[in-house]
Amino acid sequence: MESKTAVAALAALAHESRLAGYRLLVQAGPDGLSVGDLQASTGIPPATLTHHLHALRRAGLIADTRDGRSIICRVDYAQMNALLAFLTENCCGDASACAPRTVCKPDRPTRRNRP
Amino acid sequence: MESKTAVAALAALAHESRLAGYRLLVQAGPDGLSVGDLQASTGIPPATLTHHLHALRRAGLIADTRDGRSIICRVDYAQMNALLAFLTENCCGDASACAPRTVCKPDRPTRRNRP
DNA sequence: TCCATAGTTCTAGAATAATAGAATAGATGG
DNA sequence: CCATCTATTCTATTATTCTAGAACTATGGA
Numbered sequence: 001m002e003s004k005t006a007v008a009a010l011a012a013l014a015h016e017s018r019l020a021g022y023r024l025l026v027q028a029g030p031d032g033l034s035v036g037d038l039q040a041s042t043g044i045p046p047a048t049l050t051h052h053l054h055a056l057r058r059a060g061l062i063a064d065t066r067d068g069r070s071i072i073c074r075v076d077y078a079q080m081n082a083l084l085a086f087l088t089e090n091c092c093g094d095a096s097a098c099a100p101r102t103v104c105k106p107d108r109p110t111r112r113n114r115p
Numbered sequence: 116m117e118s119k120t121a122v123a124a125l126a127a128l129a130h131e132s133r134l135a136g137y138r139l140l141v142q143a144g145p146d147g148l149s150v151g152d153l154q155a156s157t158g159i160p161p162a163t164l165t166h167h168l169h170a171l172r173r174a175g176l177i178a179d180t181r182d183g184r185s186i187i188c189r190v191d192y193a194q195m196n197a198l199l200a201f202l203t204e205n206c207c208g209d210a211s212a213c214a215p216r217t218v219c220k221p222d223r224p225t226r227r228n229r230p
Numbered sequence: 231t232c233c234a235t236a237g238t239t240c241t242a243g244a245a246t247a248a249t250a251g252a253a254t255a256g257a258t259g260g
Numbered sequence: 261c262c263a264t265c266t267a268t269t270c271t272a273t274t275a276t277t278c279t280a281g282a283a284c285t286a287t288g289g290a
Contacts (some may be wrong), residue, residue, distance in 0.1 A: 007131050013202070014126035015278085016118060022202075029207035035237060047280055050238055055277095069236045069287050084199055087128070087137075091219050092144035104206050130248085150267060162250055165268055170247095184257050184266050 001086040005060065009083050012059035017044055018052045025062060025075045030106045032074035034067070077104050116201040120175065124198050127174035132159055133167045140177060140190045145221045147189035149182070192219050 013019050021038050033041075039049050053073065056062045061080070064073045081104060128134050136153050148156075154164050168188065171177045176195070179188045196219060 003131060003134060007129055007134055010125050010134065011129035011277095014122055014129045016122050019118060019122055019125065023204065026203065027205045027208055036235095039237095045280055046237065047239085047282090048278080051278080051280090054238090066287085071237065080202070084202070087199070088141065088195070088219065089138070090142045092221050093142055104203065106207050126247095132248095151265095154267095160250055161267065162252090162269085163248080166248075166250090169268090181257085184264095186267065 001082040006083055006086045008059040009061055009079065012055045012061055015052065015055075017042060017048075018056055021049075021052065022056060022061060022075070025073055026080070028075075030074060030077075032064075032072045034070040034072050035064075036070060038073065077106050080104065116197040121198055121201045123174040124176055124194065127170045127176055130167065130170075132157060132163075133171055136164075136167065137171060137176060137190070140188055141195070143190075145189060145192075147179075147187045149185040149187050150179075151185060153188065192221050195219065 013022060020042055024038065024041055025033055035049065035053065038044075038053075039046060042049070044052070053062070053064075056073075057064070059079075060076055062073050063076055064071050066072075128137060135157055139153065139156055140148055150164065150168065153159075153168075154161060157164070159167070168177070168179075171188075172179070174194075175191060176198075177188050178191055179186050181187075
């Protein structure tokens with residue numbers, strides 16, 4: 001991962017609302033959540049939520065697909081792992097002693113929720 | 116870890132200069148680096164570097180101790196691990212399947228560099 | 231076609247963060 | 261105790277991000 005990508009990802013996460021939304025998506029797993037679900041969970045006004053989701057998208061942390069009237073957001077787990085790996089890269093001068101390479105390898109989305 | 120602590124830590128890392136400095140410290144391990152070392156590596160003017168280091172300190176990501184005229188900065192590995200754990204907490208709805216609890220357990224600082 | 235639902239874009243004022251020069255403080259050696 | 265080295269604080273300017281109302285677009289059902 002490039003430094004600029006990591007900065008963008010960290011900046012995207014460095015906000016109470018966005019971090020909360022991202023964590024909900026991480027916990028939701030590969031099926032993701034709709035924008036409406038996120039709005040219901042967080043109580044953020046639609047325009048503000050869109051603004052925040054856009055920041056997460058630009059950073060490559062989440063991706064979304066339309067499902068009828070809803071838009072389903074999902075975490076990009078590869079990007080999540082890459083970010084964690086970047087932070088801990090060569091930790092203590094010896095990569096093998098510290099951080100693992102992969103944190104999460106989620107299953108495919110269920111058929112119901114696949115794009 | 117509390118959400119506000121995580122946001123503060125992420126915000127502190129969400130900057131090219133600070134991220135670079137933090138990663139240098141992560142790789143330096145428990146012995147840390149002096150402010151002067153960091154300045155030499157990054158080329159950032161002193162006042163600006165202090166400003167950035169202060170952000171990392173406030174966020175609890177690094178701590179420092181004076182050693183003669185120098186100030187030695189070290190990563191707080193517990194905080195680093197807590198942040199990574201917070202991001203991946205209950206990942207995919209099942210903590211045990213995904214993220215590990217601890218990433219790095221560094222040795223104590225060498226005697227030479229201990230406070 | 232008409233309506234309700236789900237999200238986005240536009241906009242602009244308010245708040246926060248970044249940058250770095252100059253002055254300052256703290257430690258050590260001569 | 262003075263010069264020097266190391267780093268911080270003060271300050272002001274510039275730049276970026278946040279917030280959310282209002283208007284708009286897209287989808288699907290009646």
